[in-house]
Amino acid sequence: MFTRHFKKHLTAYAHGELSPTEAGRVAGHLRHCAACRAEFEEIKLGIRLVECLPSVSAPADLWDGIEAALVREANRAQHPVSQNQLDAHTHQPTNPLRRAARILFPEDGSLFPSRRRAFAAAFAAVCLALVAGSVWFYMRSSRPTWEVARVEGAPRIASGRIGERGRLAVGEWLETDAASRAEISVANIGEVEVEPNTRVRLVETRLTEHRLELARGTLHARIWAPPRLFFVNTPSAVAADLGCAYTLEVDDAGRGLLHVTSGYVALETDARESIVPAGAACLTKPGTGPGTPFFEDAPEGFVESLAKLDFEGDRASLDAVLAGARPRDTLTLWHLLSRVGADERARVYERLAALSPPPEGVTREGVVRLDRAMLDAWKDNLEGNWLGGSTPAVRRVWRKLWQ
């Protein structure tokens, strides 16, 4: 079996230059191809490096040089030229620079009469003096910002109340109280609704990365950019958009709940990644990181056992998870393969294989030793089962366990 890679399209993908269909193909491929993901990271590094180059201003005296060149030609143009320097039909000089000079300086050969030149010099000196005073203001105003619209109540940015609209700069906090809500325009790639009692900060915004920090509260994100351009930091994990809409909640203890309504989201730390498709959810906790994702229509007992297994180290709960797993819960079982010990992994394999036999080339031995290619191949095969509707059992478990 051969896989089509998209390495030649990754820059165009990062620049948003692919059609929606092509971008969708690349996004899907990036989800399970480690080689292309590594290459994409390299491309993004290249983009970030070039973005480091500052725009520069041309020297102030450039025009003088151009003017001097034109004046020289104009002076020559004022003098008689030999017939072989004139066009036979137009009787204009054949040299284009001389022609331009003759047009530009028909009489005096200068763009600026001397009094205007003196005025220009004085004006330039005043401007120069103003520049120094403007630097401070420029440095502040040139920080990238996102537009924030008030939806209800009195949202605050950097402790100051906004009117109907405000601007959120990099480093600033947006806060809502119990009676206020706001909506953030995420550069040109999406929107984030901020619910009451939420504290969120703009960490970064540039071509290759847009990042918020959610300290507490609830936000709903709708992103239409290519995957892995929009991120939300939480106290226990980072939500990386893979082309989607989702809701993210963080409580006062830093624990989080991700609920995906379309597309995919990766909830990740350096050590662990949970891929959460539409209709699924994932809990996350400081010190542990993201738990195992599960579908929201899973039975309550299944979700509760999974939470105990993930966050309380209750290995006995694995029995209930395996027994309660439905065909769609292969999402959960597939993630568990790499999160349990070798003995338990064999049991997870058996249950997963019973619900959805592995594709050709994927063996029990390979899976138990966590062969990456085999795990990815099985995931690709399972993804078709992971699409479908849901009902929110998760919310009851979330409240019961942690609230």
Add this chain to the structure above:
Amino acid sequence: MESGVLTGESTTGEAVIEACKLGDREAFRRLFEKYKDRVYSIALYFFGGDEATAADVTQQVFLKLFTRISQFHGEAEFTTWLYRLTTNTCVDEQRKRKRVQQFGEGIEVREPRERRTQEDRLARAEVAHAVERAVAALRPKLRVVMLLKYFEEMSYEEIAGVLNLSKGTVASRLNRGHKILARRLGHLRGELVRAEQES
């Protein structure tokens, strides 16, 4: 000639171009003011931070612009025409320099700019400095597409129009350019993060 046609109009509107063709001084000056920084930036980074060459090339571009404006008939966008002039002038200038260099007088790679002595202490300036040299070391055909993309913020289609290439070729050159930069400057990843935090 007075410049009444400019009042309240965009700098590159049809009337302004026509005014330039008729020798309207103010129209020329406005075109220069609008585009000088962008042309200079491309030239500066094309020549690895060599300010003197960048200034020289910028002057050449505008002198050519003024002398050839009558040849612009609006078949393409004005900016397409201007940036084609800019990239061609950069490439021509580099060719000239290579020829000179063959006779032992070349200055192909000059010492970087000195004007940032103080800023160089900052991580961002150091990274930018390294990137500047790495961009200058790219092959001209890769360098030009990078500069048009990042300094003119052109789409692939616009770049393709300026350089008479297909969009696919533009994409491919940008892909290669980014990968080369990432591989040459991968060791700066840490500094880059610090620089981005400082900015």
